[in-house]
Amino acid sequence: MNITRRNFTRLIAGAGVGLAAPAHFVKRAVAEPKKGDELVVGVWGGAQEKIVKEYVEKPLVEKYGCKVSYVLGGTGERRARAYAERGRPSFDVLYLNIYESRQAVKDGVTQEPTPNVERFEALYPSARRGGYGVAFNPCTIVYDKRKASKPITSWKDMWNPEWKGRIAWPDGLGAEGISALMMTARAWGGTEKDFDLVVEKVKELKPFAAIQSSQAQLFEMFDQDICDLSVEFGSFTRTYAESRNPNIEIASPEEGQALAMNVACITEGTRNQKLAEEWVNLHLSEPCMLAYSRELYYSPTVNDLTIPEDLKPKLVLGEEAVSKLVDFDWDLINASRPKWQARYDREIAG
Structure with a gap:
């Protein structure tokens, strides 16, 4: 909003x-x-x-x-x-x-x-x-480790061909969606100002297995083998992994997890x-x-x-780990929401 x-x-x-x-x-x-x-x-x-x-x-x-x-x-x-x-x-x-x-x-x-x-x-x-x-409550890549040829260590790993058609991209410009978009910018050498770059890189990941709009929906998709990878809050995913699906891994990419x-x-x-x-x-x-x-x-x-x-x-935990959480330029993001949402709907979710 x-x-x-x-x-x-x-x-x-x-x-x-x-x-x-x-x-x-x-x-x-x-x-x-x-x-x-x-x-x-x-x-x-x-x-x-x-x-x-x-x-x-x-x-x-x-x-x-x-x-x-x-x-x-x-x-x-x-x-x-x-x-x-x-x-x-x-x-x-x-x-x-x-x-x-x-x-x-x-x-x-x-x-x-x-x-x-x-x-x-x-x-x-x-x-x-x-x-x-x-x-x-950082956002990061979460994935089924059985489907990975090696552990995910970078946001760029989403572009590995093995994930093609198996990604549930987060819906819209909420915390998970913004995290996925802005960390795409960081991984490929851009910033919040490079939304054209972001859109083009995310389009390379299509077709998606699905667009996920909630943790509950994503976890059902994992359970039903609809998707193998997404971007989600680590805390909720850890609870899910411990209670229902021990195959789900929470990545710690070298570029950092998104601060939420x-x-x-x-x-x-x-x-x-x-x-x-x-x-x-x-x-x-x-x-x-x-x-x-x-x-x-x-x-x-x-x-x-x-x-x-x-x-x-x-x-x-600790100053070093907390300092690695990636914060964003929320002034720019909030001011850009109507324009970005229109492009998201047309070129990413569409």
């Missing part, structure tokens, strides 16, 4: 002159939480809802005597609602993906992250943009600033981070956890 971009500049008054200031210098009037205050959180349901209720809501309510209510489901509906309520939000904390979160800050819907959240200093640098990163991330965002105009900051701080705590890693294979966005030995091979 394309969102109109709008510059959002914060001003502080000084000697009668309005001066533009970085977000972290702006002093917000923050009321202390009181018993009965209600925090509204927009988050995904299922396992993520269960985890935040146990490790974030419970200690927050115990400390402040507040209430927490939820708006659950996918980001589309709650993001649209947050934009409609810009400046007068019903949400206090809004969970978005990486590109939505950065755009929301630019559009004045959510706040830049600040050290007012105590755990801010433990965040990796890439998790300090667009809000507070709470989970790394869940982000906790505090809304502009929240009436519960302190509670929202405390909520985010608890989400970044070790118990919550480890629950995400254990139950979902989401990699932690903070650098000071004690990770159990059995989890270490299954996560992205």
Whole structure:
């Protein structure tokens, strides 16, 4: 979905002159939480809802005597609602993906992250943009290792003839689709600006076995031998491989895996600033981070956890590994979405 971009500049008054200031210098009037205050959180349901209720809501309510209510489901509906309520939000904390979160800050819907959240200093640098990163969930090539003549070690390996007609290309310009397109650019010497190159290289892979629009659909395709390779979130694929299909391999290409991330965002105009900051701080705590890693294979966005030995091979851990996750120019991507989507529909999916 394309969102109109709008510059959002914060001003502080000084000697009668309005001066533009970085977000972290702006002093917000923050009321202390009181018993009965209600925090509204927009988050995904299922396992993520269960985890935040146990490790974030419970200690927050115990400390402040507040209430927490939820708006659950996918980001589309709650993001649209947050934009409609810009400046007068019903949400206090809004969970978005990486590109939505950065755009929301630019559009004045959510706040830049600040050290007012105590755990801010433990965040990796890439998790300090667009809000507070709470989970790394990289996208990469996933494939049936029985069908590979050798392990996949590069994004270029998708162009090996053995995969012809066996690739399920990700649908559209969501996280998986953008990851596949932008890593194609990286692998073949381009950048986000080289979309012509990307389209021509992806067209070389056709015909596709299918266009996959969800993890569930892809995993059914693997089960039914419809396809042998795709681009997907590593965490979900690991759960699938361990529970249903041990033949599926998660590649670590030499060009890197694509950075994808869940982000906790505090809304502009929240009436519960302190509670929202405390909520985010608890989400970044070790118990919550480890629950995400254990139950979902989401990699932690903070650098000071004690990770159990059995989890270490299954996560992205440490400064060096995190720095290899490939971030993109989301400003350019978001501005290009209508044009790129039209070409995708016509030349890749068509």
